[in-house]
Amino acid sequence: IKYKKKKKEWQTATTIIAVEFNGGVVLGSDSRVSAGETVVNRVMNKLSLLHDKIYCALSGSAADAQTIAEMVNYQLDVHSIEIGEDPQVRSAATLVKNISYKYKEELSAHLIVAGWDRRGGGQVFVTLNGLLSRQPFAVGGSGSSYVYGFVDAEYQKGMSKEDCQQFVVNTISLAMSRDGSSGGVAYLVTIDEKGAEEKCILGNELPTFYDQ
Amino acid sequence: MAACMSANRSENAFSANDLVPEWAQEEVSTGTTIMAVEFDGGVVIGADSRTTTGAYIANRVTDKLTPIHDHIFCCRSGSAADTQAVADAVTYQLGFHSIELDEPPLVQTAANLFKQMCYRYREELMAGIIVAGWDKRKGGQVYTVPMGGMIVRQPVSVGGSGSSYIYGFMDSNYKPGMTKEECLHFCTQALTLAMERDGSSGGVARLAAITEDGVERRVVLGNQLPKFSNV
Numbered sequence: 001i002k003y004k005k006k007k008k009e010w011q012t013a014t015t016i017i018a019v020e021f022n023g024g025v026v027l028g029s030d031s032r033v034s035a036g037e038t039v040v041n042r043v044m045n046k047l048s049l050l051h052d053k054i055y056c057a058l059s060g061s062a063a064d065a066q067t068i069a070e071m072v073n074y075q076l077d078v079h080s081i082e083i084g085e086d087p088q089v090r091s092a093a094t095l096v097k098n099i100s101y102k103y104k105e106e107l108s109a110h111l112i113v114a115g116w117d118r119r120g121g122g123q124v125f126v127t128l129n130g131l132l133s134r135q136p137f138a139v140g141g142s143g144s145s146y147v148y149g150f151v152d153a154e155y156q157k158g159m160s161k162e163d164c165q166q167f168v169v170n171t172i173s174l175a176m177s178r179d180g181s182s183g184g185v186a187y188l189v190t191i192d193e194k195g196a197e198e199k200c201i202l203g204n205e206l207p208t209f210y211d212q
Numbered sequence: 213m214a215a216c217m218s219a220n221r222s223e224n225a226f227s228a229n230d231l232v233p234e235w236a237q238e239e240v241s242t243g244t245t246i247m248a249v250e251f252d253g254g255v256v257i258g259a260d261s262r263t264t265t266g267a268y269i270a271n272r273v274t275d276k277l278t279p280i281h282d283h284i285f286c287c288r289s290g291s292a293a294d295t296q297a298v299a300d301a302v303t304y305q306l307g308f309h310s311i312e313l314d315e316p317p318l319v320q321t322a323a324n325l326f327k328q329m330c331y332r333y334r335e336e337l338m339a340g341i342i343v344a345g346w347d348k349r350k351g352g353q354v355y356t357v358p359m360g361g362m363i364v365r366q367p368v369s370v371g372g373s374g375s376s377y378i379y380g381f382m383d384s385n386y387k388p389g390m391t392k393e394e395c396l397h398f399c400t401q402a403l404t405l406a407m408e409r410d411g412s413s414g415g416v417a418r419l420a421a422i423t424e425d426g427v428e429r430r431v432v433l434g435n436q437l438p439k440f441s442n443v
Contacts, residue, residue: 149405150380152440174380209383 013181014046015143016057017171018114018124019155020136021164024192025114025122028168029057030143030176031184042184045200051076053196054092054115055189059141065109072096089115093125093132101130112138116191139171143179147171165190173206243412245374245403246276246287248344248354249386249395250367254423255344255352256392258399259287260374260407261415272415277429281306283422284322284345289372290359291338298329298339319345323355323363331361340371346422370402374410378402392421396430404437 016029033041046058048069054076058065072095079095080087093113100107114124126138137155139147151171159167165188172186186206188199243264248257259276262269276288278299284306288295302325310317323343330339337359344354356369368386370378381402390398396419403417417432 145376147377147380148409149378149382149402150384152405152408153381153385153401170384171380174383177383178379210386210388 013143013179014059014141015139015147015172015175015179015182016046016059016112016141017139017144017151017168018057018112018137019159019164019168020114020122020124021159021161023122024116024161024190025124026161026164026168027055027057027112027114027189027191028172029141029187030172030182031187032182033062034181039183044184045187047187047189047198049073049196050092050113051080051087051115053086053117053191054089054113055191055196056092056096057112057114057140058109059111060109061107064107065111068096068099068107068109068111071099086117088117088119089113089123089125090120090134093127097127097130097132100127104130110140112140114138114191116193122192141182143175143182146178147175150174161190161192169201170207174209176206177209243374243410244276244289244372245370245378245406245410245413246289246340246342246372247370247375247378247382247399247402248287248342248356248368249390249399250344250352250354251390251392251395253352254346254392254421255354256395256399256419256421257285257287257342257344258403258417258419259372260403260413261418262413263292264412269414274415275418277418277420279303279427280322280343281310281317281345283316283347283424283427284319284343285420285422285427286322286326287342287344287371289340289342294337294339295341298326298337298341301329302326316347318347318349319343319353319355320350320365323353323357323365326357327361327363330357330359334359334361342369342371344422346424348424352422370406372413374406374413377409378406381405392423396421400432401438405440407437408440 014030018027027047029046031043033044048056050056050073056069075095076087076092096111096113110128116122124135124138126133176182186201190197246259261274263271263274278286280286280303305325306317306322326341340359341357346352354369355365357363407413419430421428
């Protein structure tokens with residue numbers, strides 16, 4: 001039996017962010033998937049649909065993250081049919097957390113779950129390493145290290161939808177310019193009572209800062 | 213921010229030497245946050261004040277802003293021993309050079325002395341240094357000499373373990389042409405943000421402004437630091 005040398009694992013080492021505003025959430029991500037030094041996909045949309053008004057942002061190992069998202073998508077579909085209405089964001093986050101926690105030794109992916117439901121409005125949940133925590137905003141991925149200072153300084157409670165979108169775009173842009181594993185275009189998803197709106201901002205349309 | 217609750221540290225239950233506590237076996241490191249900003253007429257430098265040996269904070273009021281000459285300072289990050297040794301050696305060399313020249317030394321000279329030493333002994337040293345000061349020829353200058361021993365002049369530079377967290381803040385908030393007070397405010401904010409996120413940075417924020425007239429030092433105590441909390 002021939003032993004094949006294992007290919008470098010595909011990583012969405014990345015920058016992802018989700019922010020709550022009054023009446024919904026905004027999710028953002030970059031679009032780079034790398035395998036070692038090679039960029040294997042420069043336009044990957046890391047904002048995955050879990051349900052009509054619930055999305056998740058993927059980071060870490062691309063395979064692990066995508067699989068978790070697909071599994072939870074299926075489980076949420078079944079669950080929402082059973083209860084006869086739209087699922088809660090907390091339910092989706094709990095499903096993700098259950099998988100992340102049970103297989104925490106084998107998996108290396110971190111998903112941020114965010115969405116809108118009737119009971120709680122816009123909500124952002126963090127499921128790192130199998131914990132579950134609701135936060136007003138969350139950042140994740142390798143590029144997030146570089147923007148902790150920025151988000152700490154710039155985030156205000158009670159921002160409007162447009163302010164949140166601008167905040168997310170600025171954060172992604174700064175992280176992409178410092179993190180080698182983040183780049184490409186920025187994807188944005190805004191979720192509110194009316195539904196989810198996806199947007200793509202090309203590289204040359206992103207905001208620039210000093211030194212660029 | 214959700215923290216990784218499990219600290220994946222490789223400390224075994226059975227240490228090599230049980231007579232000495234764990235933290236005394238670790239090297240003393242200035243895992244830190246340092247920064248320097250140029251303005252018209254001088255520079256502003258800043259650093260946190262924490263020195264750690266493993267998880268123990270060996271010194272919570274460290275002074276990482278070390279004078280090399282009257283108008284030249286260096287900000288030290290990395291191994292405390294290595295940076296102190298290099299700084300002492302450069303202070304001696306620069307003092308001697310300045311006497312020979314009969315003039316105040318140039319910041320670029322000091323920075324190159326650091327570079328020569330950090331590059332020659334790059335395998336043995338763990339030192340990331342920012343050299344900043346004022347001289348008559350080029351005014352305020354900031355030179356960064358990271359690990360490995362390269363040298364580059366930058367208008368604004370951050371270093372140390374806590375610097376990763378404030379690159380985004382630095383990129384978005386730095387504007388060329390700031391005044392001395394604006395630079396001090398910018399440094400205080402950046403250091404605060406980094407100290408809040410980096411476990412190896414903390415304590416008080418030490419700042420210094422170097423101009424033609426001399427050095428003005430400031431300390432911002434923990435409870436006087438700007439508050440960014442959203443709770």
